[in-house]
Amino acid sequence: MRALGALLLALMPFPAFAQAVVVSDAPVSTSVTVYRDGDRDEGAFNLRWLQGYALISETRRISLPAGPSVVRFEGVADGMIAVSAVVSGLPGGVDEKNRDARLLSPASLLDGTLGNRVHIRRTSRQTGKVTEVDAIIRSGPDNAVVLETPDGIEALQCSGLPETLVYDEVPEGLSAKPTFSVHTNTPAATEAEVTLTYLATGFDWGASYVAKVAEDGKTLDLFAWLTVANGNGATYAQTQLLAVAGKPSRESDFREIAGKYESPRLNLQCWPMDSTSTYPAWGVDRPAPPPAPMMADAAESIVVTAMKRSGAMMEAPMSVAVVAKQEELGDLKLYRVPVRVDVVPNAQKQVALLQKQSVPFKRLYTATLSPWSAEDNIPTDILLRMQNKKAEGLGLPLPSGGVVVMQRQYGEDMLLGDGDMADKTIGEEVEIRAGSSDQVRIQQTVIANDRKKRTIRIIVTNALDARAPVEIMLPRLNGFDMGSDAKLKKKDGQWLWETTVPANGQRVMKVNYSRQ
Numbered sequence: 001m002r003a004l005g006a007l008l009l010a011l012m013p014f015p016a017f018a019q020a021v022v023v024s025d026a027p028v029s030t031s032v033t034v035y036r037d038g039d040r041d042e043g044a045f046n047l048r049w050l051q052g053y054a055l056i057s058e059t060r061r062i063s064l065p066a067g068p069s070v071v072r073f074e075g076v077a078d079g080m081i082a083v084s085a086v087v088s089g090l091p092g093g094v095d096e097k098n099r100d101a102r103l104l105s106p107a108s109l110l111d112g113t114l115g116n117r118v119h120i121r122r123t124s125r126q127t128g129k130v131t132e133v134d135a136i137i138r139s140g141p142d143n144a145v146v147l148e149t150p151d152g153i154e155a156l157q158c159s160g161l162p163e164t165l166v167y168d169e170v171p172e173g174l175s176a177k178p179t180f181s182v183h184t185n186t187p188a189a190t191e192a193e194v195t196l197t198y199l200a201t202g203f204d205w206g207a208s209y210v211a212k213v214a215e216d217g218k219t220l221d222l223f224a225w226l227t228v229a230n231g232n233g234a235t236y237a238q239t240q241l242l243a244v245a246g247k248p249s250r251e252s253d254f255r256e257i258a259g260k261y262e263s264p265r266l267n268l269q270c271w272p273m274d275s276t277s278t279y280p281a282w283g284v285d286r287p288a289p290p291p292a293p294m295m296a297d298a299a300e301s302i303v304v305t306a307m308k309r310s311g312a313m314m315e316a317p318m319s320v321a322v323v324a325k326q327e328e329l330g331d332l333k334l335y336r337v338p339v340r341v342d343v344v345p346n347a348q349k350q351v352a353l354l355q356k357q358s359v360p361f362k363r364l365y366t367a368t369l370s371p372w373s374a375e376d377n378i379p380t381d382i383l384l385r386m387q388n389k390k391a392e393g394l395g396l397p398l399p400s401g402g403v404v405v406m407q408r409q410y411g412e413d414m415l416l417g418d419g420d421m422a423d424k425t426i427g428e429e430v431e432i433r434a435g436s437s438d439q440v441r442i443q444q445t446v447i448a449n450d451r452k453k454r455t456i457r458i459i460v461t462n463a464l465d466a467r468a469p470v471e472i473m474l475p476r477l478n479g480f481d482m483g484s485d486a487k488l489k490k491k492d493g494q495w496l497w498e499t500t501v502p503a504n505g506q507r508v509m510k511v512n513y514s515r516q
Contacts, residue, residue, distance in 0.1 A: 019183070020069040027058035027075075027196075031240040032343055034205045034228050038247045041420065044402055045204045047348065050231040052204035053079075057197045064091070064186040071184060071194075074177045077232040079201035087182055089194035096183040119166040120147060122159065132166070178234070202231035205243045207353055207401030209421065211384070211432055215408045219358045220384065222394075224401065226324050226335060226353035230343050238340040241351070243324070245399045245423065246332035323352045326397065333397050359393035361386045365440040368473040371456055371513050375444040380460075380470065382417070382434040388424050398424040405434040439463040440470065440501065447510075454513045462501035470507070472497045477513060484511045 037051035045052075056077060064071075071090070087094050121132045135147040145156035157163060180196070208225040226243060230236070324335040337351050365380040384405065388394045400423045405416040417435025424430050440462050448455035462468040474495040476482065486509040488495045499507045 020065045020067070022062055022064060022069050022071045023074060024060045024062050024072065024194075025074045025177075027060045029059045029238075029240075030236045031057040031242070032203075032236050033242040033244060034203045035244050036206065037204050040204070040206075044208075045206060045229055047229055047231060047346065050202050050204040050229055052229075053199055053201050054203040055197070056200055056236075057195060060194050060196065062192055062194055064184070064190050064192055066186055066189045068183065068185045070181055072179050072181045073196055074179045075234055076178050076180045076196075076198070077200035077202065077234045078178050079203075079232055080178065080180060081199040081201065082180065085180060085196065085198040087194060087196050089192055090182070090184045091187060091190060091192060092185040094182045094184055098181050120149065120156075120163055121166055122161045122163040125161065135165075200232065204229045204231075207399040208350070209401055209403040209432075211403060211405045211434075212413065213384075213405065213407040213416070213434075214358070217363065217407075219360050219393075222354070222356045222359055224353040224355075224398075225350040226337070227401075228343065228349045228351075229347075230349070231346060233345045235345055236343040239343055241337040241341050241343060241349070243335045244329060244332050245335070245397065323355065333399070335399075353399075354396065356393055356396075359386055362469070363434075365437055365468050365470045366472070367442050367470075369442070369444055369458065370475065371454060371477070371511070373444070374446055375442060377441050377443050379436045379438050380440045380442060382437050383471075384432040384434050386430045386432075388426055388428050388430050390426075394430070395426055397426060398430065403432050405432060440468045442472070452515050456511045456513075458497075458509045458511065459506055460499065460501050460508075461506045462503060465503050467503055468501045470497075470499050470501055472499075474511065479516055480513045481516055482511065482513055484509055 033055040035053050035055070037045070040051060054077075058073070058076075060073065062071060082097065085097060087097070117134055117136055119132050120135045121130060123130050133149055133151075135149045138146045138148050138153070147154055147156055156165070180198075205226065205228045208227050210223045210225075212221045212223075214220060228241060228243060322337070322339055324337050327334040327336060335353065341349060341351065343349050362385045364383040364385055366383045367378070367380050369375065386392060386394060388396070388398065398421065400421060402418065403421050404418045406413045407416050408414075417433060419433035421430070421432060440460065443459045443461075445457045445459075446454065447457050458472065460470050460472070473491070474482075474488070474497065476494055482488075482495060484497070486497055486499070488497055490496070497509060499509075501507045
């Protein structure tokens with residue numbers, strides 16, 4: 001009998017012990033280390049499509065009760081990679097971790113209240129009187145939002161009156177911020193300082209250079225912004241900001257494992273006018289169709305495009321008090337901002353990266369020609385070449401980025417051109433494109449052509465009052481031997497003609513391509 005009682009006791013369902021919920025709404029300090037998108041070109045990034053990532057460390061202070069509890073970390077990054085998260089500082093350790101993805105939105109709020117009572121509030125256009133009636137939601141956000149009111153069945157926002165839904169409470173399980181939670185079991189109630197570290201997508205960074213050429217045309221001042229972009233909705237106030245240059249080894253596709261929650265869309269549709277039983281009772285005029293949304297979007301696009309170069313890149317301060325400090329991180333380069341800064345949601349942050357003055361450079365006029373085309377008096381490209389050496393005024397790692405080239409002329413900064421620069425290490429040759437020249441031009445003419453040989457004449461003219469150093473690249477063609485009446489050298493798998501064209505003069509070269 002005693003055994004039977006023990007068995008029945010064991011089989012009886014016992015209520016589960018309720019776990020305490022501890023909410024940490026914000027960190028007390030953060031650190032954000034941003035890694036670039038390794039597949040992006042050197043130019044500017046798209047804030048709406050950031051393919052880099054960041055290592056985020058958050059310090060939070062929480063009050064833990066004795067026993068099992070769920071700790072909710074609110075306000076984590078939208079692109080948080082939950083599988084990468086590490087929580088340290090919990091006395092009872094971590095038993096389970098979850099990315100709570102159900103974010104509060106108009107659609108999720110409505111979906112969570114399906115079948116429940118809400119209130120619909122309307123305002124009369126004629127009198128301004130506000131009325132409020134009870135309603136029950138009969139359909140979710142995927143279709144027309146159907147409500148049942150004392151007047152009958154109707155669709156939301158189809159009355160022709162300004163109206164809105166009013167909820168008594170937020171449905172259980174919805175969070176206003178992206179949330180990460182862990183389960184823990186604390187031996188005794190305590191105050192704990194906990195560190196949450198994780199990877200997150202939706203970040204990127206790049207360098208934005210401004211090169212100002214001196215009036216004598218012999219030296220330039222080189223300034224660079226460290227531009228960090230945050231495509232997440234999270235705010236990092238007074239954070240320690242770092243950026244890593246180079247390509248760390250990475251096997252995982254972060255966007256595949258991030259598990260970002262796609263919020264449901266709210267779809268509002270109306271029945272055809274006058275087809276419902278309730279519409280005529282409202283006594284309102286048929287609403288006019290909304291105007292086509294075209295001019296506002298176009299104007300915004302034009303403004304943003306115009307600001308890309310003139311705003312972010314062309315401004316270089318005379319002197320800066322805060323400059324990012326470069327450190328070694330294995331084979332990578334780490335740039336640390338020495339003061340804490342704010343990294344705001346869906347925006348960019350710029351901090352001075354470097355500033356070098358009076359860097360000597362050589363101005364060249366360049367072109368790349370094809371033997372299969374005739375060129376009639378085309379302009380050359382202007383190239384500014386420097387040596388990345390300390391003795392030459394540089395001697396530091398230069399991360400890739402966009403470059404704007406200005407020249408001082410009678411006290412005014414004039415735009416010469418803009419382009420991109422690849423990553424450069426110490427000791428490498430640095431080349432910056434600075435627009436084109438109408439004063440140094442090239443003409444290429446085919447003067448002989450048969451089945452065995454093609455002869456080309458290249459004429460370089462210089463309308464400047466000074467000598468012009470010129471470099472012309474010619475391709476090496478498989479199956480052809482190449483000869484010329486000028487000395488050529490090999491560079492980057494092609495032939496290079498280096499010459500200096502005298503002031504108001506010209507240089508001529510003949511090239512023969514012969515079939516082997």
